[in-house]
Amino acid sequence: MNYNIAVIHGDGIGPEVVEETLLVLNAIGEKYGHTFQYTPVLAGGCAIDETGDCLPQETIDVCKKSDAVLLGAVGGWKWDTLPGEKRPEMALLGLRKELGLFANLRPAILFDELMDACPLKPEIVAGGLDIAVVRELTGGIYFGEKGRKETPLGTAGYDIKQYAVDEVKRIAKIAFDMAIKRNNHVTSVDKANVLESSRVWREVVNEVAKDYPSVTLDHLYVDNAAMQLVREPKQFDVILTGNMFGDILSDEASMITGSIGMLPSASLATGNFGMYEPIHGSAPDIAGQNKANPMATILSASMMLRYTFGLQEEADCIENAVKSVLKAGYRTPDLYQSDKEADILVGTKEAGAHIVAAIKA
Numbered sequence: 001m002n003y004n005i006a007v008i009h010g011d012g013i014g015p016e017v018v019e020e021t022l023l024v025l026n027a028i029g030e031k032y033g034h035t036f037q038y039t040p041v042l043a044g045g046c047a048i049d050e051t052g053d054c055l056p057q058e059t060i061d062v063c064k065k066s067d068a069v070l071l072g073a074v075g076g077w078k079w080d081t082l083p084g085e086k087r088p089e090m091a092l093l094g095l096r097k098e099l100g101l102f103a104n105l106r107p108a109i110l111f112d113e114l115m116d117a118c119p120l121k122p123e124i125v126a127g128g129l130d131i132a133v134v135r136e137l138t139g140g141i142y143f144g145e146k147g148r149k150e151t152p153l154g155t156a157g158y159d160i161k162q163y164a165v166d167e168v169k170r171i172a173k174i175a176f177d178m179a180i181k182r183n184n185h186v187t188s189v190d191k192a193n194v195l196e197s198s199r200v201w202r203e204v205v206n207e208v209a210k211d212y213p214s215v216t217l218d219h220l221y222v223d224n225a226a227m228q229l230v231r232e233p234k235q236f237d238v239i240l241t242g243n244m245f246g247d248i249l250s251d252e253a254s255m256i257t258g259s260i261g262m263l264p265s266a267s268l269a270t271g272n273f274g275m276y277e278p279i280h281g282s283a284p285d286i287a288g289q290n291k292a293n294p295m296a297t298i299l300s301a302s303m304m305l306r307y308t309f310g311l312q313e314e315a316d317c318i319e320n321a322v323k324s325v326l327k328a329g330y331r332t333p334d335l336y337q338s339d340k341e342a343d344i345l346v347g348t349k350e351a352g353a354h355i356v357a358a359i360k361a
């Protein structure tokens with residue numbers, strides 16, 4: 001089969017991790033007889049530099065015409081002083097909105113091989129962790145009305161958080177559908193003791209749950225959820241939450257799995273279309289130094305094969321290749337422990353090349 005992928009290299013370490021990922025996809029194509037065609041497009045800081053716009057219309061058009069989008073990372077110090085609506089990060093929000101990517105899947109898996117990179121005590125994570133964060137991605141406070149106004153205490157900035165029934169329903173369904181393929185447990189995270197938007201959220205989630213009698217549903221307030229994630233992470237199967245809480249909790253979940261450099265994500269629209277990106281940022285401090293871990297982006301490509309193209313065997317092949325490379329001891333600097341004899345320090349390119357070799361083996 002022939003698949004068209006819009007590729008956004010982006011800023012910072014984005015180009016490096018994406019390049020390795022394309023080599024991995026090429027290896028999969030060769031092995032299984034697929035052709036992946038890449039159309040590079042601009043978004044983020046590099047798009048601002050070249051076109052003055054963080055998300056040029058052409059990028060949106062190419063993405064819409066493609067079967068899927070692969071994205072590295074956007075943003076960096078260089079553009080930090082731009083006003084809010086002109087920042088590179090707005091490209092991400094714009095892409096999510098324009099492409100209808102309302103469901104963000106962020107699996108947090110602690111690989112056996114990385115057990116000792118996990119900052120939690122071994123007894124807390126014994127047997128591994130496998131948590132799926134399902135984050136609503138096109139609503140909530142990130143997309144509500146925002147502005148500034150004068151108040152007696154001076155100028156105030158405001159951002160409105162709002163969730164409508166149908167918005168909650170569609171993301172809740174994704175979480176429940178996922179739970180029945182996993183361990184039949186959804187934890188919905190909100191702040192219903194304070195926020196009206198969370199009360200609506202909770203009512204709708206309870207309604208949707210009625211269609212999934214085999215799934216156990218519980219609700220946690222976000223502050224408690226943040227605490228439970230480090231106290232007893234094994235209690236979680238699927239975490240269902242809104243845009244901002246999901247943003248925060250998915251970073252936390254990533255760290256308890258060893259490194260944010262390992263975690264992929266899928267942002268899905270209705271149907272099979274999706275945008276795939278690592279959950280880490282552009283890490284300008286290590287950009288261009290062959291230090292970034294490409295695994296999160298490579299695993300994002302594996303999610304693309306699984307969710308958008310329905311290529312399960314090929315997706316498994318990438319995941320197994322990553323695991324075998326970790327097993328062999330290869331570690332990028334984010335994972336490397338100098339006191340561990342088995343650890344072999346590698347750069348971005350070497351990590352990618354080992355994964356390609358494992359796929360071909």
Ligand code: IPM
Nearest residue numbers: 075089090092093247279281
């Ligand atoms: C993420 C990022 C983005 C978000 C930023 C860069 C806009 O933190 O994908 O988690 O908040 O969604």
Ligand code: MG
Nearest residue numbers: 247248251279
């Ligand atoms: Mg984030």
